[in-house]
Amino acid sequence: MQARNEILGSADVIDWFAEEGKRCFGQVIPGRTGSTHVLTRLEPVGPVAAFTPWNFPVSQSVKKVAAALAAGCSIILKGPEEAPGACAEMVRCLADAGLPPGAVGLLYGNPPHIAEYLIAHPAIRHVTLTGSIAVGRAVAALAGRHLKPLTLELGGHAPAIVCEDADLTLAASELARMKFMNAGQVCLAPTRFLIARPVYREFLDRFRELAQRLRVDAGRLPNVDMGPLANSRRFEAIQALVDDAVKHGAAVECGGQRIERPGYFYAPTVLSDVPVAARAMNEEPFGPLALFRAFDTLDEAIAEANRLPYGLASYLFTRSIANEAAVTERIEAACRREPHLRIEH
Secondary structure, three states: OHHHHHHHHHHHHHHHHHHHHHHOOOEEEEOOOOOOEEEEOOOOOOOEEEEOOOOOOOHHHHHHHHHHHHOOOOEEEEOOOOOHHHHHHHHHHHHHOOOOOOOEEEEOOOHHHHHHHHHHOOOOOEEEEEOOHHHHHHHHHHHHHOOOOEEEEOOOOEEEEEOOOOOHHHHHHHHHHHHHHHHHOOOOOEEEEEEEHHHHHHHHHHHHHHHHHOOEOOOOOOOOOEOOOOOHHHHHHHHHHHHHHHHOOOEEEEOOOEOOOOOOOEOOEEEEOOOOOOHHHOOOOOOOEEEEEEEOOHHHHHHHHOOOOOOOOOEEEEOOHHHHHHHHHHOOEOOOEOOOOEEOO
């Protein structure tokens, strides 16, 4: 179901960018003197080099390809080696729909070599990457060396703040869905669960019950809620984070271990009372790992939410307009723009 939704959503993204392309208007700006006006118009920047990840191979690629095409730019897509067929089929669909030859290119291979060649090439006028922070730093350094404009979407460590007045059933359901989608291998996934102390245990129990009910198996099978981790490196990384958190005093509410069957299946894991010193509270888990801490004041929750340099997304559940305003104004997420919020009225 998650894979099907990705494809359907990707088709919607193409429609959206196609319509937005009709609204790339310029502006008439008053000049410094009454007799002059400044005119602006939007023009294609030129060929784009795009690097996309494996976790959503179609939707992440579509966002870059559709945006470039709508703006009148050609694009060379470096697809993920872990899921090559998905991008290939997407490009084939575009070709079958009548896309002009050369408008979209697709290649695979050694990522550092491809990045060095493409970014340095004089024909490339813009670079875009969705990936890890480590890869983002390397690509940003290359783009800076060649003075190429750059768009990055990197890792996350999203806080999820649940206030005392929240609808706990709704919050647990929505956050569990977001946490364990794609086995937690989602940069927007909520990771640090910051729960108001009066409802901490109640919410934690609700969330744990939902995690324990998830059916974990191969995605091709019916009624599966969560699939495996991508590879052995992910499994080893998650287990190391869990072991470290327990060593620092966290309690395992559920999961915390591999599911014994062929493949990289890891149990949905909930840890409570995780100290800030634990590695998992500071490094992006990128797996089915939910970290719980209680807070006494909203100021405390916001301070923890802003503690890390990650700022991709954040979540808030509350019925209070005052709480919503406080979080919206003070939290640093989505490049210091407004965070992803779920507001209950």
